Amino acid sequence: MFDRITSDSGILGGKPIIRGTRISVEFILELVASGGSVTEIAHNYPFLAEGDIRQAILFAAGTLRNDIYLTAGVA
Numbered sequence: 001m002f003d004r005i006t007s008d009s010g011i012l013g014g015k016p017i018i019r020g021t022r023i024s025v026e027f028i029l030e031l032v033a034s035g036g037s038v039t040e041i042a043h044n045y046p047f048l049a050e051g052d053i054r055q056a057i058l059f060a061a062g063t064l065r066n067d068i069y070l071t072a073g074v075a
Helices: 027-035 040-042 050-065
Strands: none
Touching: 027 040, 027 050, 040 050
């Protein structure tokens, strides 16, 4: 499903990256959060395809999808 995303303990401490690069999914998300569009990011990083960027966003969303968040009040 995520054929463009990989992780290797020898690269960036095992963070998920775009296959064949040292660009992390985290970095892609930071660029998007800073206002970068998929097209702009691909233009600024020509070794990335728009599909790489889109898959990084989908990968991040998928990793959060099944998380459970618990809150605890303090008495």
